[in-house]
Amino acid sequence: MTGLPEPRPPAVEEITAPAAIAVMIVEADNEVLVQLHAALSHIWDPQAFSTLDGLDGARVRPGRPLVLVLGPSQATEETLERVADLLRDTPGSGAVLVVDQPSAGVMRRAIRSGVGDAVALAEIDGELAPAVDELAYRLERELAAAAAANARDRPPAHRGPARGFVTSVFSPKGGVGKSVVAVNLATALAMRSGQPVAILDLDLQFGDIAVMLRLQPRHTFTDAVSAGDLLDETLLRSFLARHERSGVYVLGAPTSPSEADNVEPASMLRVLELLRTMFAHVIVDTPPRLSEVVLQAVAESDLATFLLSMDVPSVKNARLGLQAFELLQLPMDKVLMVLNRADSRVHLAQHDIEKALEVKVDVSIPSEAVVPQSVNQGSPVLVEHPRSRFVGQVFQLADLVMARAEEAALQP
Ligand SMILES: Nc1ncnc2c1ncn2[C@@H]1O[C@H](COP(=O)(O)OP(=O)(O)OP(=O)(O)O)[C@@H](O)[C@H]1O
Ligand SMILES: [Mg+2]
CATH class of the missing domain: 3.40.50.300 (P-loop containing nucleotide triphosphate hydrolases)
Known part of the structure; x- marks a missing residue:
């Protein structure tokens, strides 16, 4: 794994799917898409898409971590720019990029677009699930901190006719x-x-x-x-x-x-x-x-x-x-x-x-x-x-x- 942040390496067998993490895989090559799905489906219930456009119709529930797993076909400048926008607009979201060959150029682009981690395609069986798990863990904590801060900033106010x-x-x-x-x-x-x-x-x-x-x-x-x-x-x-x-x-x-x-x-x-x-x-x-x-x-x-x-x-x-x-x-x-x-x-x-x-x-x-x-x-x-x-x-x-x-x- 070409890890960008410092990884917390859990063994694959100790990962249990926590409550409600949405995992969405995007990859144009169907064969690779199937491989990526197989590397994650024993833990999560990933949704698979051939392009980023497919995500528009996907159901993302607010307040839950969303992990995008981007296949090698998504490592283009244009797609990663869109990913950057998406991550910015979706609180609690993050991405892991799967690359054919980790190169300095791809990694730089990935970092710029806010991708949290990268895994080599050859390593996905052992490394993709821990990378997704690691990222989801961080997103969960961020969401919890944001929700607590939100509740702190908004003292209970009269809620009008709506009843609690x-x-x-x-x-x-x-x-x-x-x-x-x-x-x-x-x-x-x-x-x-x-x-x-x-x-x-x-x-x-x-x-x-x-x-x-x-x-x-x-x-x-x-x-x-x-x-x-x-x-x-x-x-x-x-x-x-x-x-x-x-x-x-x-x-x-x-x-x-x-x-x-x-x-x-x-x-x-x-x-x-x-x-x-x-x-x-x-x-x-x-x-x-x-x-x-x-x-x-x-x-x-x-x-x-x-x-x-x-x-x-x-x-x-x-x-x-x-x-x-x-x-x-x-x-x-x-x-x-x-x-x-x-x-x-x-x-x-x-x-x-x-x-x-x-x-x-x-x-x-x-x-x-x-x-x-x-x-x-x-x-x-x-x-x-x-x-x-x-x-x-x-x-x-x-x-x-x-x-x-x-x-x-x-x-x-
Ligand atoms: N799922 C759980 N796993 C382990 N321990 C638990 C679990 N649920 C409750 N306990 C333990 O059982 C004890 C009793 O729990 P708690 O005080 O919530 O029960 P209660 O129904 O409110 O009791 P009471 O009727 O006295 O009010 C606590 O020490 C708690 O840590
Ligand atoms: Mg009690």
């Missing part, structure tokens, strides 16, 4: 990962959407969202409730704590468990209603106990993510939880079933759970050591270990939530 989308994270069982999923889902939504995101910690007795983000909020949910009719956007904003790295805002749980006792559902709903006028996404973390306040919050949500874990008590509790949803007349199309720690070594398999509960799991999240590590560091896994499988699956969940939010925004 409320997603509650729910499970009738304790310790299944609700709070971890709430924190990381909020971070993923902030990164992907570039819009303001808040977490409401409704675990009023033992809420730990602030701890998971190493925040020490001076005000909590109790202040918002106590403000009664005086609560408006400005006052509520002053009660929120902001997590710098992700840009996510938090309304923390009360500091003393006894404060939870006298919260009326109506007071909670007023706070939630106001949050959804200020934020594009509001994530509600809930305790394992089903209280009137929790049930009301779930009923008020646009979407409830129902967390399951792979053990028999969890399945039994899940049945009770689903019955509670029925009582709330919450239709199942407003529920996403999420299986956490899906690969834990237990006797149950995903299909046993799906069969027992008569539901389909929408996203399964693996068990990984980086999760408790990040919790202990007080930082989202997305920030600390952006390439983990856990993060890939959280992004998948975030994509489902965003798709639902888009659908909801289209409803009259």
Whole structure:
């Protein structure tokens, strides 16, 4: 490989396709195009084009890394100039050039057009995937930094008639990962959407969202409730704590468990209603106990993510939880079933759970050591270990939530 930047050389076998990287190959020679595709398709799902024009119709989702793999036929002055424009106009994009023979002239042109790396055609089997992976890794970090800066520069403002989308994270069982999923889902939504995101910690007795983000909020949910009719956007904003790295805002749980006792559902709903006028996404973390306040919050949500874990008590509790949803007349199309720690070594398999509960799991999240590590560091896994499988699956969940939010925004 004729590497332009300093490479971080991962072994090919350790690369797993992270969440959602778009890889697009451009090459005029069909035979070479097939070779390039074969060198990448075991990891990604590349789209192949014979000319740069084909990219016009390609679907590029904003907020995701786009890696262009340019075949040897694309190394002309004219094409590389177009590539330079394209890279400049597409945030989070980069290119790897595959060359027949690395020559000083070609390399100079490639550098000028912003191509991030070059690989010799003879070496593509061993070197192209690591080069794409390396570039995607850098682009992911750039996008995350840009999204955080964007959220920092744009404090939550009144969003007019549009209502924020409320997603509650729910499970009738304790310790299944609700709070971890709430924190990381909020971070993923902030990164992907570039819009303001808040977490409401409704675990009023033992809420730990602030701890998971190493925040020490001076005000909590109790202040918002106590403000009664005086609560408006400005006052509520002053009660929120902001997590710098992700840009996510938090309304923390009360500091003393006894404060939870006298919260009326109506007071909670007023706070939630106001949050959804200020934020594009509001994530509600809930305790394992089903209280009137929790049930009301779930009923008020646009979407409830129902967390399951792979053990028999969890399945039994899940049945009770689903019955509670029925009582709330919450239709199942407003529920996403999420299986956490899906690969834990237990006797149950995903299909046993799906069969027992008569539901389909929408996203399964693996068990990984980086999760408790990040919790202990007080930082989202997305920030600390952006390439983990856990993060890939959280992004998948975030994509489902965003798709639902888009659908909801289209409803009259
Ligand atoms: N996918 C995962 N892989 C590894 N560890 C995990 C995973 N999900 C959660 N955990 C660990 O499980 C523990 C419980 O997680 P968390 O506090 O999010 O659960 P919870 O459902 O919010 O608990 P509670 O019901 O007490 O509020 C944490 O230490 C967390 O690190
Ligand atoms: Mg919790």
